[in-house]
Amino acid sequence: RADIVVQTGIGIETKSNLKDERDKAETQVHNILTKLENQGYSSPVGIATDGIDWSFYVKVNGDIYEYYDFEITPSMSEEELADNLWDGLTPLRQETDRPDPTAAKIAEAFRPHGPVFNEVMSRFKAEVGYVLSEDSVDITSKFIPWFEVFHYVYNNFEERCRELSANGGSYDNIVDHLTNDEQLGDEDEQVVAGAVELFLRHTYLAVMAKTLSAMVTLGEEAVTERQLSEPEDILTGTAARENGVHISDPNDYFAWLENGNNPDKVLDSILKALRRFSDNYTDDVFRHVYEQVVDPETRHELGEFFTPKWMAEMMVKDTVEDPEESVIDPACGSGTFLVFALREKVHLLDELDEDVSTDAVEKILNETWGIDINPLSTILARTNLYLTLASVVEPQYYPVEIKPRVITADTFINPRFEESQRQLPNEQNLDQSLVNVPISSRINIPVLTQLSVDEAQHIIDQCGKYMEEGREELPEDVLLEGPRGNYQRAMFRTMTDLRNKYGDSLWKFVLRNYGIPPLLSKKFDIVLGNPPWLSYREARAQIKDTMEQIADFNEINPPAHAKTSFNLAIAFFMTSINFLKEEGGKISFVLPLSVLESASHTKFLEVILTRDDYDIDAVYDLEDINPNPFPHTLPTAILTVEKTGEST
Numbered sequence: 011r012a013d014i015v016v017q018t019g020i021g022i023e024t025k026s027n028l029k030d031e032r033d034k035a036e037t038q039v040h041n042i043l044t045k046l047e048n049q050g051y052s053s054p055v056g057i058a059t060d061g062i063d064w065s066f067y068v069k070v071n072g073d074i075y076e077y078y079d080f081e082i083t084p085s086m087s088e089e090e091l092a093d094n095l096w097d098g099l100t101p102l103r104q105e106t107d108r109p110d111p112t113a114a115k116i117a118e119a120f121r122p123h124g125p126v127f128n129e130v131m132s133r134f135k136a137e138v139g140y141v142l143s144e145d146s147v148d149i150t151s152k153f154i155p156w157f158e159v160f161h162y163v164y165n166n167f168e169e170r171c172r173e174l175s176a177n178g179g180s181y182d183n184i185v186d187h188l189t190n191d192e193q194l195g196d197e198d199e200q201v202v203a204g205a206v207e208l209f210l211r212h213t214y215l216a217v218m219a220k221t222l223s224a225m226v227t228l229g230e231e232a233v234t235e236r237q238l239s240e241p242e243d244i245l246t247g248t249a250a251r252e253n254g255v256h257i258s259d260p261n262d263y264f265a266w267l268e269n270g271n272n273p274d275k276v277l278d279s280i281l282k283a284l285r286r287f288s289d290n291y292t293d294d295v296f297r298h299v300y301e302q303v304v305d306p307e308t309r310h311e312l313g314e315f316f317t318p319k320w321m322a323e324m325m326v327k328d329t330v331e332d333p334e335e336s337v338i339d340p341a342c343g344s345g346t347f348l349v350f351a352l353r354e355k356v357h358l359l360d361e362l363d364e365d366v367s368t369d370a371v372e373k374i375l376n377e378t379w380g381i382d383i384n385p386l387s388t389i390l391a392r393t394n395l396y397l398t399l400a401s402v403v404e405p406q407y408y409p410v411e412i413k414p415r416v417i418t419a420d421t422f423i424n425p426r427f428e429e430s431q432r433q434l435p436n437e438q439n440l441d442q443s444l445v446n447v448p449i450s451s452r453i454n455i456p457v458l459t460q461l462s463v464d465e466a467q468h469i470i471d472q473c474g475k476y477m478e479e480g481r482e483e484l485p486e487d488v489l490l491e492g493p494r495g496n497y498q499r500a501m502f503r504t505m506t507d508l509r510n511k512y513g514d515s516l517w518k519f520v521l522r523n524y525g526i527p528p529l530l531s532k533k534f535d536i537v538l539g540n541p542p543w544l545s546y547r548e549a550r551a552q553i554k555d556t557m558e559q560i561a562d563f564n565e566i567n568p569p570a571h572a573k574t575s576f577n578l579a580i581a582f583f584m585t586s587i588n589f590l591k592e593e594g595g596k597i598s599f600v601l602p603l604s605v606l607e608s609a610s611h612t613k614f615l616e617v618i619l620t621r622d623d624y625d626i627d628a629v630y631d632l633e634d635i636n637p638n639p640f641p642h643t644l645p646t647a648i649l650t651v652e653k654t655g656e657s658t
Contacts, residue, residue, distance in 0.1 A: 019051035019102060028060040039067050040074045053101045066098040070234055077101075077234070078282050100285045111287035117298035119283045120218060127214065127303070129279045134210045135181070137270035142187045144269070151512045152266045154193050155520065156212075156385065157205050158453060162552055163383050163420065171204030181206045193512070211303050212386040216264035217245065219296065219393040221280045223257040224249045226289060226400060237277045242268035244277055256413040257392045261519040263385045291397035294319070296344045296390040317346050317540040317600060325538055325648060326350040328628065329596045333358040333374060335535040340421040340527075340586045342380030345391030347538045348416070349398045352378050356402045372409035375399065379534070380416040381527060388418045418523040422556050422585055423447050423457070444496050449524045455504055457525040458497035466529060467522050469494070473502040474518035477509055534589045540600035541582035543644070547574035557581045566613040575610040577602055584614070587653065594655035596627060603633055603645035618651055627652045 021042035025031040039056035046054035047069070056067040056074065066078040080094040100108070109115060120126050141149045161167050185203045188194050194202060225233045227250045236249050243249040245268045247258035259265075267273050297316050326347065330337060333355040339347040355374045359366055380391050395414040446454045458466065469490075476484055483502075490498050501521065508517045546557055560581040561567045568576045579601050587597050605611045606629065618624050630648040 019046055019054040020057065020099070021046055021054065022057045022059065025058065025060045028058060028063040028065070031060075032058075035065075036067070036074060040069075043067065043069045043074060055099060055101055057098070064094070064098065068101050070231070070238060075234065075238065077278075077285065097286050108286065108288040110290045111284075111293070111295055113293050113295050113298040115287065116295045117302055119286065120214075120280075120299045120303070122211075122303050126279055126283045130214055130217075130276055131210060133272070133276050133279070134213060134267075135184075137267060137273065137276070138181075138184050138206075138210070140271040141266060141269050142184065148269050149266045150188060150191050150193075151516050152263050153188065153206070153209055154191065154512055155453070155516055156209060156263045157194070157202075159383065159385075159449065160205070160208075162449075166548075166550070168198070168201050171201040171208065172198075173204065174207045175200045175204035208304070213264045213267065215296065215300060215303055216258070216262075216386055216389050217267065217276060218280050218284075218299075219389050220244060220247055220250075220258050221277055222284060222291075222295075223247075223255060223393050223396055225281070225284055226291065226397065227253050227255045230285060234281065237274055237281060241274040241277050245273055254409075254411045255396060256411065257396060258389055259519045259522075261516050262389070263516065263519075264389075290401070292401045294344060294346050294349055294394050295397070296394065297346065300344060300386075300390065316343060319346065319350075321600065321648070322346045322538075322540075323350045325598050325600075325650075326354050328650065329536050329538065329598050330354045330358070332535075333362070333364070333370070334377070336377040336379070336533065337536045337538060338379040338381070338530065338534045338586075338589050339539040340381045340537065340589065341539045341541045341582065342382045342391050342416060343384075343387050343540075345380055345387075345394040345416065347540075348378055348380050348391060349394050351536075351538065352395060352398050353402055366403065366407050368407050368409055371399070371403050371407050375409060375412065376415060378415060379530070380414075381419050381421050382416070383418070383420050385418045388416045391416045417526050418519075419527050420449060420524065421527055421582065422560070423449075423524070423527045444493060444500065445528075446500075447525060447528070449520070453508070455521055455525050456497060456500035457528050458493055459528050459531075460493065461497070461529060463526055463529050465494075466497075466525060469498050470501060470505075470518060470521045470525075473498065473505050474521075476502065477505050477517075482506065531588050532590065532592050535591060535595040537586050537589050537595070537597040538599075539582075539586070541579045541586070543602055544578040545574065546576040546578075549578065553578065560584055561613075564617065566611075566617055568610040568613065572609040575604070575608055577605060577610070580605060580611055580614050583649075587651070590653045592655060594623075594653045596650060596652050598628075598648065598650040601647050601649050603631065603647040605649070606631075606647055623654050625652045625654055626650070 021039070023035050023038045023042060025035050028035060035058040039058050043054050043056045053068065058065045058067070062082050064080055064082070065076050067074045067076050069075070078098045078100070080098070082091060118124075138149060181203050184206055185199050188202055188206070189197060189199055221233070221244055224236070224244045228236065233244065233249070236243055240249075243252075246260035246265050247256070248260060250257055267276065270276075301316060330351055335355075337348070337351045339345075342348055352374065355378070356366070356371075359370060359374075364370065375395070378395070380388070382388050382391065392414040395416065396412060399408070399412065444456060444458050447457050448454050461469075472488065473484070484498065489495055505517050505521060508520075544553065546554060549557065557576060557578060561576065564584045566580070566584065579599070583597070583599050583601070586599070590597060605614070618626060626649070628648070628650040632647060633645040635646075
């Protein structure tokens with residue numbers, strides 16, 4: 011029998027020493043919960059405690075499941091004790107009793123070096139060691155391409171990794187495994203160690219997002235059952251995808267954990283924290299926790315700064331006027347602009363007295379696009395779009411398949427065409443529409459500019475299917491003709507080469523994403539965003555080359571004496587304006603105020619002011635806002651330009 015039974019459906023089993031008597035206590039808790047269920051309680055809670063250690067249980071599929079635990083310490087305040095007891099009774103609490111999951115509350119629950127973070131990162135270290143000992147190809151085929159992309163794109167990546175290595179965990183055994191691979195053999199071990207720390211921090215947030223999307227899709231009870239029986243389905247996005255929600259790819263960079271020894275334990279730690287909150291996800295819940303987990307210095311070096319919500323909302327309301335307008339943020343981060351664009355489009359449907367329907371909602375979702383080079387950011391953005399959709403649209407109007415259009419790719423792919431065309435053999439490129447695009451210093455992928463996104467991804471999926479079957483050539487009966495056939499063969503050759511070099515699990519995901527930006531040219535009514543800010547003097551060699559190519563192509567080269575102050579944000583602006591439709595549209599970017607004042611950008615302003623097809627729609631000088639909305643504290647402006655469709 012229970013030592014204590016509370017009439018609200020709680021049974022408490024007490025022991026003198028819970029650590030020593032755990033098995034006996036759990037057997038008795040199981041009996042308590044069975045009895046309470048027989049008495050009509052739908053979600054009874056069993057507690058085992060010795061007064062110091064407290065464990066909370068529910069029944070899942072007939073077995074008991076410990077979903078929360080804590081230890082009373084001498085330093086614990088009465089308020090902290092009450093909070094822990096309150097969290098432990100989550101299954102009994104009505105949804106309205108749980109706090110809403112704001113960005114601030116999520117950040118507090120998952121903060122770096124907090125209980126959840128420390129527990130999960132400790133488990134990650136053990137899981138990486140296990141995966142390496144069982145199948146080193148699986149983790150290296152995820153980590154090395156992730157490392158390649160960050161090393162290629164992000165400024166001062168090596169320096170930040172060294173700092174992370176000095177301040178992060180110890181990964182000697184993991185680093186030894188990774189640097190034995192020929193692809194990383196020449197890398198500094200301290201750099202690799204810091205990169206492992208950053209990679210695991212990214213995995214932490216990615217797993218959190220995947221778990222949250224599964225929880226919202228399946229419900230708490232079902233996701234708990236899946237966590238216990240098939241944790242890999244949550245980690246690969248399969249659990250949500252089976253219900254029509256496509257948030258993560260089964261082969262993305264962070265899916266390595268599915269092959270771990272105890273991935274269910276990682277999910278358990280995250281689920282315990284998420285259960286504290288209601289399901290009222292109306293905020294960009296990841297923005298603060300991302301800012302904390304990926305520390306400010308690292309984000310600055312990576313060019314990442316989150317846009318204040320009021321600023322993103324103002325820019326969206328200034329530009330989005332029709333629910334059918336297509337919108338893209340080419341540096342979307344965790345999706346703040348996309349979330350507000352989705353909200354505004356749904357609001358406009360109602361304001362215009364247009365019927366909310368499945369078709370209308372599907373069109374809104376399909377015409378809201380994001381691009382980011384950071385694979386973690388795109389998972390967070392897709393999750394935020396899904397949570398926002400769930401908060402503003404009734405379930406009966408959900409599309410059959412919810413597929414947020416956010417891709418992991420380099421927006422700067424477009425301007426490299428002329429150089430890239432020379433990298434393909436002539437017989438593969440007779441019509442000059444098939445190009446080879448670099449996505450890192452060692453990896454190039456084919457792109458056929460005349461394809462639609464859906465066509466390209468269908469061919470990539472087909473090539474991936476035959477690659478996974480171990481074929482060395484495509485079957486004759488699936489070969490296409492003309493440029494599409496050239497693209498198909500080049501894609502399969504690229505995919506198999508990458509499989510042979512790095513491992514086979516990631517490449518369909520990479521190729522489905524990185525070749526997409528060129529196919530989005532002239533497809534959008536509105537371009538919104540806050541691009542990375544980086545001066546020419548701060549940029550690494552590859553970024554400098556890109557800035558020079560874009561400046562040459564658009565005839566906005568700064569004078570020699572001011573070249574070092576030329577800003578990457580302007581290269582981003584001129585690249586992104588190509589996403590606007592031929593007939594016109596608007597681009598609105600957050601930019602350094604210096605863009606409107608310095609000699610480095612005089613040519614840029616001349617182009618905007620003198621071309622017949624560009625009109626400045628709005629300029630906001632935000633220099634006097636106090637406090638400064640960005641941690642870099644640099645004077646900020648918003649520039650909105652309308653493309654009229656008229657030729658010069």
